[in-house]
Amino acid sequence: MSLFIRAVFAIAACALMAVAAVLMTYAPYSVITHALAEGTPLHTPLLEVVGYLIVAIALFDVAKYFFEEEVPAGREKRTPSDTRRGLTKFLSTIVIALFLEALVLVFETAREDPAHIVYPALLVAAACATLLALGLFQRLSAATEKEVGPEPEDEVAEGSPQASTKRPLASRDTNG
Known part of the structure; x- marks a missing residue:
């Protein structure tokens, strides 16, 4: 089930990045088309572009959050x-x-x-x-x-890749 959930978050993050990319490319296009139209004040499409870019950046950052926090394996024990x-x-x-x-x-x-x-x-x-x-x-x-109190260090053999990772407080050995 964990693999399925991570896959769903990865797909959602990719979809959010795709929407952000479309918004980032549409924003300049809309300004250019409004600027070329006669009689249209330029300030209105410029403010719309800022709105599009803000939403695009927020979507991109949410997708980045999903990739950093939800997609990687082994993140269940945070x-x-x-x-x-x-x-x-x-x-x-x-x-x-x-x-x-x-x-x-x-x-x-x-x-x-x-x-x-x-x-x-x-x-x-x-x-x-x-x-x-x-x-x-x-x-x-x-x-x-x-x-x-501080989080305890894992008691892993020195030199292994897991030597610097931390484990949850609940799994701490109370006998030593």
């Missing part, structure tokens, strides 16, 4: 610090994308219809709430790791 670092990288990407998209929406809304500025403002508030939640998670998980 330490709490590994999980914290992985989740932090993932959520940081999402928060950055939210802030950038909110910024683009603020500019678009301010030009087109300032009465609807509340929606981009709510997106900024959601990004702030996500960032605060990430900070709280970091603080609580780091405090818990300090209470539990």
Whole structure:
């Protein structure tokens, strides 16, 4: 079952990268076609391109996260610090994308219809709430790791490739 799950994550990551590549190639194309059309102001397609690129980068980073955290074999026995670092990288990407998209929406809304500025403002508030939640998670998980203590080293023969890997706290031998 583990092989199947890893394969599903690998396929999903490849699909996300393909969508990101299409968005990254479509964005400049849309600016060029809008720039060549007569009477079209250039600022509108440029802001749209920024939105496309933000989404593409976020998708690419999520796919990278899947390849780094979910696809490799032997990652089932993660330490709490590994999980914290992985989740932090993932959520940081999402928060950055939210802030950038909110910024683009603020500019678009301010030009087109300032009465609807509340929606981009709510997106900024959601990004702030996500960032605060990430900070709280970091603080609580780091405090818990300090209470539990450092992670023990594997007792593997010196010189082997596994000598520097760590094992979960639950599998620690209490007799020595």
